[in-house]
Amino acid sequence: MPTSPPRQPFPEIEPYESGLLDVGDDNLIYWETSGNPHGRPALVVHGGPGAGGRRGARRTFDPDVFRIALFDQRGCGESRPHAADPAVDMAHNTTEHLLADMEMLREHLGIEQWLLYGGSWASTLILAYAERHPERVSGIVLVGVTMTRPQEIDWLYHGLRLLLPVEWERFRNGVPAAERDGNLVEAYRRLLEHRDPAVRERAAHEWCAWEDAAIAHETTGAPGQYSAQPDAALLAFVRICTHYFAHTAWLEDGQLLRDAHRLAGIPGVLIHGRLDLSAPLRTAWELARAWPDADLRIIGDSGHTGSPAMKEAVLEAIARFGT
Numbered sequence: 001m002p003t004s005p006p007r008q009p010f011p012e013i014e015p016y017e018s019g020l021l022d023v024g025d026d027n028l029i030y031w032e033t034s035g036n037p038h039g040r041p042a043l044v045v046h047g048g049p050g051a052g053g054r055r056g057a058r059r060t061f062d063p064d065v066f067r068i069a070l071f072d073q074r075g076c077g078e079s080r081p082h083a084a085d086p087a088v089d090m091a092h093n094t095t096e097h098l099l100a101d102m103e104m105l106r107e108h109l110g111i112e113q114w115l116l117y118g119g120s121w122a123s124t125l126i127l128a129y130a131e132r133h134p135e136r137v138s139g140i141v142l143v144g145v146t147m148t149r150p151q152e153i154d155w156l157y158h159g160l161r162l163l164l165p166v167e168w169e170r171f172r173n174g175v176p177a178a179e180r181d182g183n184l185v186e187a188y189r190r191l192l193e194h195r196d197p198a199v200r201e202r203a204a205h206e207w208c209a210w211e212d213a214a215i216a217h218e219t220t221g222a223p224g225q226y227s228a229q230p231d232a233a234l235l236a237f238v239r240i241c242t243h244y245f246a247h248t249a250w251l252e253d254g255q256l257l258r259d260a261h262r263l264a265g266i267p268g269v270l271i272h273g274r275l276d277l278s279a280p281l282r283t284a285w286e287l288a289r290a291w292p293d294a295d296l297r298i299i300g301d302s303g304h305t306g307s308p309a310m311k312e313a314v315l316e317a318i319a320r321f322g323t
Contacts, residue, residue, distance in 0.1 A: 006312045007312050007315040007316060011059070012058075013059070015070075016034060016037060019031060020079075021108055023101045025092035027079065027081070029072065029074065029079045030053075030079045030080075033067060033070075034063065034068045036064055039065050040138075041066075041113065042117060042318075043116050044060075044068065044118060045116060045118035045126050046073065046077075047118065047119055048121050048241055049241055050236055050244075052237075053072045053077050055070070060117070061318055061322075062322055066115075069111070071101075073240075075236055076233070076237065082232065083235070083236040084231075084235040084239070090243050095128060095249045102129050103129075103133065113137060115141070115318075116139070117140075120146055121146060121244075123142040123143070123144065123145045123146050123147070124147055124148040124249060124256065127256045128251065131256065134266060138266075138321070139321045140266060141268070141314065141318055142284075143314060144278075147256045148248060150248050153248060160277060167209070170206070170209065171209070175191065175203075185246050186242075188203055188207055189242035189243060189245075191203035200239075201231070204235050205227065207242070208227040208229075211226040211227075212225070212226050215277070215305050217275070218275065218302075218306075218307075220303075221306045223305070225305060256287075257290055260291045264293065267293050267321075269297060270288055270294050270296045271297045271299065272297070275301070276302070279304055281298065297313050
């Protein structure tokens with residue numbers, strides 16, 4: 001029996017509407033909508049934190065079926081002010097602020113319920129939003145599931161040295177000698193707030209070199225993607241990332257797993273690469289056990305940055321919500 005050809009991303013499309021939403025604290029959030037203005041609402045939530053919205057995510061959705069909303073979180077992408085500017089106050093950039101921004105955007109767009117899609121850090125933010133506002137969520141598709149628990153952060157920036165000792169030693173040596181046996185995430189956070197731009201830039205590049213080391217084996221994905229960013233985007237990404245991870249996203253340890261019962265009745269698909277060193281599979285497995293309405297899809301050849309098989313799984317998952 002012949003097999004069906006793999007699903008392919010949809011053709012490139014441009015937004016039919018976009019703008020900057022004033023969310024308070026002198027922050028303007030970039031947003032856009034594309035696809036069918038009368039279609040099923042879906043929100044693309046980007047990762048990082050601080051990576052900015054990937055515009056190619058539009059191609060994941062059938063533009064005849066979905067009304068695709070996309071936004072840049074505070075401090076990155078086309079949102080303003082930009083966190084690459086050391087004068088930008090990070091006190092107004094927290095998980096609570098982002099959750100409020102998402103609700104304000106939903107109201108601004110006149111949407112009652114939307115499908116939430118995103119990966120990595122986005123899964124943490126999506127889960128926090130859905131557990132806060134379950135009545136506003138029609139479905140969830142998560143890729144590379146994280147919950148930003150202390151154990152997950154400790155694994156990525158300390159525990160993974162077991163597999164990458166040479167690269168981790170370079171990462172460790174990127175902070176002052178007196179801080180090398182302590183919390184490296186907090187040490188890097190302080191470096192990104194240093195008054196000397198050379199110190200900030202060097203720390204941002206060392207951070208991204210470590211992130212790239214963790215995905216270097218992912219030949220079917222996108223190795224090297226962290227350091228490939230333009231300088232301003234890279235600085236904003238690392239500044240926001242260290243700010244969030246040093247505070248474990250202002251979430252109680254295990255909060256999102258503990259409150260997964262609030263997702264009851266919301267259909268979900270969890271797509272995770274078996275070869276993901278950055279965010280090991282156990283997190284997605286634990287969430288699937290706590291959320292019976294979610295299907296866990298394990299992609300054998302994929303790491304954190306995906307593979308053709310993972311892309312096909314994402315397209316299939318989103319198509320399920322378009323029928």
